[in-house]
Amino acid sequence: MKLVKDLMTVKVISFRPSDKLSKVAETFAKLGISGAPVVDDQNRVIGVISERDIIELIKSKSGIKERTEGMLTETLQFFHIYPVVSIEFRRTMKELDLEEKFWKEIEDGKVEDIMTKKPLTVSEKEGIDKSIELMVVKGVNRVPVVTEEGELVGIITRADIIQSFSQSVEEN
Amino acid sequence: MPLAEDIMVKKDRVVTFHTHDDISYVAQTFYKKNISGAPVVDLEDRPIGVVSELDIIESVKKSRIEKLSQAKGLMEKTKVSEIMTKKVVTASPDTSLTELADLMFKKDVNRIPIVDKNGKLLGLITRGDLLRGVYSQIEQR
Numbered sequence: 001m002k003l004v005k006d007l008m009t010v011k012v013i014s015f016r017p018s019d020k021l022s023k024v025a026e027t028f029a030k031l032g033i034s035g036a037p038v039v040d041d042q043n044r045v046i047g048v049i050s051e052r053d054i055i056e057l058i059k060s061k062s063g064i065k066e067r068t069e070g071m072l073t074e075t076l077q078f079f080h081i082y083p084v085v086s087i088e089f090r091r092t093m094k095e096l097d098l099e100e101k102f103w104k105e106i107e108d109g110k111v112e113d114i115m116t117k118k119p120l121t122v123s124e125k126e127g128i129d130k131s132i133e134l135m136v137v138k139g140v141n142r143v144p145v146v147t148e149e150g151e152l153v154g155i156i157t158r159a160d161i162i163q164s165f166s167q168s169v170e171e172n
Numbered sequence: 173m174p175l176a177e178d179i180m181v182k183k184d185r186v187v188t189f190h191t192h193d194d195i196s197y198v199a200q201t202f203y204k205k206n207i208s209g210a211p212v213v214d215l216e217d218r219p220i221g222v223v224s225e226l227d228i229i230e231s232v233k234k235s236r237i238e239k240l241s242q243a244k245g246l247m248e249k250t251k252v253s254e255i256m257t258k259k260v261v262t263a264s265p266d267t268s269l270t271e272l273a274d275l276m277f278k279k280d281v282n283r284i285p286i287v288d289k290n291g292k293l294l295g296l297i298t299r300g301d302l303l304r305g306v307y308s309q310i311e312q313r
């Protein structure tokens with residue numbers, strides 16, 4: 001049984017609760033990641049922010065705009081596909097006034113408004129079975145790795161688990 | 173050791189597309205079924221490509237439309253064949269879990285269609301399915 005510390009990524013991107021969602025979107029798009037832990041000023045994990053959280057925000061905000069509902073439904077279907085990329089994409093296009101305000105609201109939102117609080121975490125000394133269980137049963141894609149005091153030391157993702165099984169092919 | 177046929181989602185529950193489908197339909201299907209990609213099959217149910225969210229986004233970005241409202245019209249005119257990835261990584265039903273993981277990692281794919289000796293679709297394994305396969309192995313101990 002492999003241990004979390006054997007597979008985890010040590011250089012982990014994290015955000016602060018006060019970071020703007022536009023920064024999150026750009027970071028996700030540039031680095032090709034879909035989620036990251038949120039830490040306080042002592043580097044303790046207090047949440048996780050993911051693409052899904054941004055999607056949910058877009059969906060909930062769009063409910064208010066009845067006038068352009070038809071178009072927003074289409075927009076929503078389109079933007080559901082990749083809201084992170086679409087936020088950058090939007091800047092290159094001319095939009096209706098109403099939509100400008102809509103997207104600005106989304107972009108200026110803060111990490112702490114939508115992050116998942118008190119996320120599931122694991123310790124680096126544990127076997128990876130607990131991480132796998134969390135991913136399968138709770139449906140998370142990534143699990144922050146923390147010390148006993150809750151400080152962030154790494155992250156373990158689905159890709160890391162799959163990679164570990166891949167390498168066991170060579171060990172056989 | 174589980175094999176592909178034990179882990180895969182069987183073909184009657186696999187969403188597939190054809191080359192002539194338009195990508196607006198693909199996008200809506202992805203949204204409704206909550207998936208991010210799917211195999212493209214020929215008339216004999218053989219995988220000939222894969223289409224994913226990213227392919228759709230890249231396609232619309234490249235087109236440089238000026239208004240968001242134009243996106244839907246554009247997507248309705250674009251066919252799967254124009255944006256799909258033609259190289260498909262497939263595997264046979266007796267492929268082991270570790271070999272599947274190896275394929276996913278080395279070829280950097282998110283889904284592997286499982287095919288019979290004639291190349292016809294039998295099922296699909298995504299990263300999530302692979303992880304579930306791993307999990308059920310661990311649970312049994």
